[in-house]
Amino acid sequence: MQDHFFLPKIYPVKALKYLNKYLWKYKWYLILGILFTIISNLFGIIPAQLVRYALDLVIETLDIYYLFNGVSLQSEIYDIFAFSILLYGLLILLMALLKGIFLFLVRQTIIVMSRHIEFALKNDIYQHYQTLPASFFRKHSTGDLMARISEDVSNVRIYVGPALMYGINLLVLFVLVITYMVSVSPQLTFYVLLPLPVLSISVYVVNSMIMKRSQEIQKQLSALSTYVQEAFSGIRVIKSFVQEKHSFENFEKEAEIFKDKSLNLTKVDAFFYPVIIMLIGFSNILIIYVGGQEIISGRLTPGNITEFILYVNMLTWPVMALGWTTSQIQRAASSQTRINEFLNEKTTLVSEKNLVTQLEGGIRFQNVNFVYPDSGIQALQNFDLEIKPGETVAILGTTGSGKSTLAHLLCRLYDPTGGQILVDNVPMKDYDVHAYRRQIGYVPQDVFLFSDSIQNNVRFGTVDMPFERIEQAVKDADLYNNVKDFPQGYDTVLGERGITLSGGQKQRLSIARAIARDPKILVLDDCLSAVDTNTENIILNNMKRIMDQRTSVIISHRVSSAKLADKIVVLDEGKIIEQGTHAALMELNGAYKELYEKQLIAEEV
Structure with missing residues (x-):
């Protein structure tokens, strides 16, 4: 009208x-x-x-x-x-x-x-x-x-x-x-x-x-x-x-x-x-x-x-x-x-038994399927994987292979549309959602930092965190020298979405935030993509001590990130096409070896 x-x-x-x-x-x-x-x-x-x-x-x-x-x-x-x-x-x-x-x-x-x-x-x-x-x-x-x-x-x-x-x-x-x-x-x-x-x-x-x-x-x-x-x-x-x-x-x-x-x-x-x-x-x-x-x-x-x-x-x-x-x-x-x-919108992520317990870190995917509700894209198909407590697993694959979807499912940001995920042989749906997430350390692919001080970003979610743990987490993420060079040090206030820092510094601060809370399960979702190979090696060497006795899932498209893994899983279009140790996968002469050699040549160039 x-x-x-x-x-x-x-x-x-x-x-x-x-x-x-x-x-x-x-x-x-x-x-x-x-x-x-x-x-x-x-x-x-x-x-x-x-x-x-x-x-x-x-x-x-x-x-x-x-x-x-x-x-x-x-x-x-x-x-x-x-x-x-x-x-x-x-x-x-x-x-x-x-x-x-x-x-x-x-x-x-x-x-x-x-x-x-x-x-x-x-x-x-x-x-x-x-x-x-x-x-x-x-x-x-x-x-x-x-x-x-x-x-x-x-x-x-x-x-x-x-x-x-x-x-x-x-x-x-x-x-x-x-x-x-x-x-x-x-x-x-x-x-x-x-x-x-x-x-x-x-x-x-x-x-x-x-x-x-x-x-x-x-x-x-x-x-x-x-x-x-x-x-x-x-x-x-x-x-x-x-x-x-x-x-x-x-x-x-x-x-x-x-x-x-x-x-x-x-x-x-x-x-x-x-x-x-x-x-x-x-x-x-x-x-x-x-x-x-x-x-x-x-x-x-x-x-x-x-x-x-x-x-x-x-x-x-x-x-x-x-x-x-x-x-x-x-x-x-x-x-x-x-x-x-x-x-009137209701969350589908509800707990059936509201279990609150200390996690050991054992994870098992049983015939997991996942379709994004808004787009209808099938990200995972008949996915089966077992991760033992304290084991480090690397998930490799190209863009769109379903790597980040695994991270979302592990953090229970979504529930599988088919199959189930068990944590310590208990269905994930049985755990109290917040109690479970408190024991997860998650470093997202798209880093988000708050307009607050560096130390408050690191201790995010844990008010009574001692300063010593904040400092150690920053050192382990290879960010200590950068923080020390700032005039206000740990009290440096970051701009909107962390604009004060470079891309690599943002990723390292996000890693420090995840490891500072001492999680039982650590999920790194392609979090080293913005750092150079040398910095990546320093962070991974520091992470070796952190990952000890802790279940860790390293998601990446770079083969170099998988060097610390006990097991490597190669994904393609939501399916596992190869899995095993670095040596075993190289002997297979398949997708992993091809990816490894391509990236090795690219680094040499």
């Missing part, structure tokens, strides 16, 4: 039922908020009645005042009149002050409640994200995950905060004001309320347009931000290829789209307020016209008309807020639907 067709997509409000548990948790904020709203509106209505009494008093007193013209009693009448007007003025001022105090309390309850709900909801979403398997994060982008925990939660907060507050205020004010207006003059009340539904519908329609265009602006701003972030992240590549001008032209195009969308929103905003003022003015004209006739007929006083005008102005903002509130409820329903979509 086009913008001018007005009607936005309607989202099921039942999605917001999820928030009921939070509203119940903070029910006293809500109950007090409703109570304070009622009291503040009472103090808002009373001044209109005081104005009526004051105006009628002025009209009546003036007639009496002129009646006693030239008589000494006239000055006494004036004094009584002046005192009465002053009293009414002070009472109106007092009512305004009390209304302000209770409005403050309304915000201190309902708005504070919304902040508590926002905090609790964000925590619950983040905690739930952490329980989900790796397959979930392969399917959904980081930007989408962040949008749901930030922008969508903010939309929900506006619903349980300002939108709820204005909704309650409108309901209370309508009940109080309309009841009193009808008791004074049902006919005038009808004419007064005639333009208000039109006003509310107009506000809803315009707000829907504003919301749609605001979302388009937000989307474009996100695209613009992504482009800028990518451009500055890759600034070295842009400069190397002399693409500054081209990069700026692309930025200019994105910024132009953002400007056009912003101007479209401004046009709607410019149309919004004149329409509202016109409808309010029309309502006031009806009051004066119909009310004037009522005064002539003697059924109403001028004070009643003034009172009605004040009531109309009182109702104007809440009625305007009705359109805004309806839009916000729709927006919140849309956001909560998106949030619920992820909250």
Whole structure:
């Protein structure tokens, strides 16, 4: 539909039922908020009645005042009149002050409640994200995950905060004001309320347009931000290829789209307020016209008309807020639907018996098959392998042979789609997931370091790790001399994703992080690809002592990484094509020997 067709997509409000548990948790904020709203509106209505009494008093007193013209009693009448007007003025001022105090309390309850709900909801979403398997994060982008925990939660907060507050205020004010207006003059009340539904519908329609265009602006701003972030992240590549001008032209195009969308929103905003003022003015004209006739007929006083005008102005903002509130409820329903979509995702990596025990390190793959759920790619086929406790096994193979999949399965980031993995002759699924992972040291192929100090990156996950163990792990990973050369040493804070370090330094720090926790099973997933052969030899010689009495799985595409292995396994398209010791595989004169000789020639060259 086009913008001018007005009607936005309607989202099921039942999605917001999820928030009921939070509203119940903070029910006293809500109950007090409703109570304070009622009291503040009472103090808002009373001044209109005081104005009526004051105006009628002025009209009546003036007639009496002129009646006693030239008589000494006239000055006494004036004094009584002046005192009465002053009293009414002070009472109106007092009512305004009390209304302000209770409005403050309304915000201190309902708005504070919304902040508590926002905090609790964000925590619950983040905690739930952490329980989900790796397959979930392969399917959904980081930007989408962040949008749901930030922008969508903010939309929900506006619903349980300002939108709820204005909704309650409108309901209370309508009940109080309309009841009193009808008791004074049902006919005038009808004419007064005639333009208000039109006003509310107009506000809803315009707000829907504003919301749609605001979302388009937000989307474009996100695209613009992504482009800028990518451009500055890759600034070295842009400069190397002399693409500054081209990069700026692309930025200019994105910024132009953002400007056009912003101007479209401004046009709607410019149309919004004149329409509202016109409808309010029309309502006031009806009051004066119909009310004037009522005064002539003697059924109403001028004070009643003034009172009605004040009531109309009182109702104007809440009625305007009705359109805004309806839009916000729709927006919140849309956001909560998106949030619920992820909250309804359940992890498949559950333990059947929740065993918590010290591992020996024996691993057996029994007819294991694995198909990636998102892509449908079969990474492993009928995979059988036994690794004894304390044994070092090297898994070799070309890209796409299924090496990294084995690492993911060993860390139980995924479960096999067929067959089973036994650890110490117990199915892996029987172990408590977290207790099992705490005994695994994993060095991923794609190294990720946190924007923190070097020592905090090494001790990651183990708060009470002694400094001596951190230092030893750094030495074993051949990173000690690099750390020593940094001005802040171990307290050197790394940039985003460890950008302060070179590729090889990042890999070595990742190795230090894995071995520092003294794991029972060590999994190295092609973690030496970014270091030279000499550094690789130093690290592997250091690792020889570390791997002693520890089950180790070295995954690599480089034959040199397999020199410490007790057993070498060669993979191709998810199947074992060769396995044995280095000498035995060389005698086979097969795939391993071919790979070995190719890499040996490449190193000599």
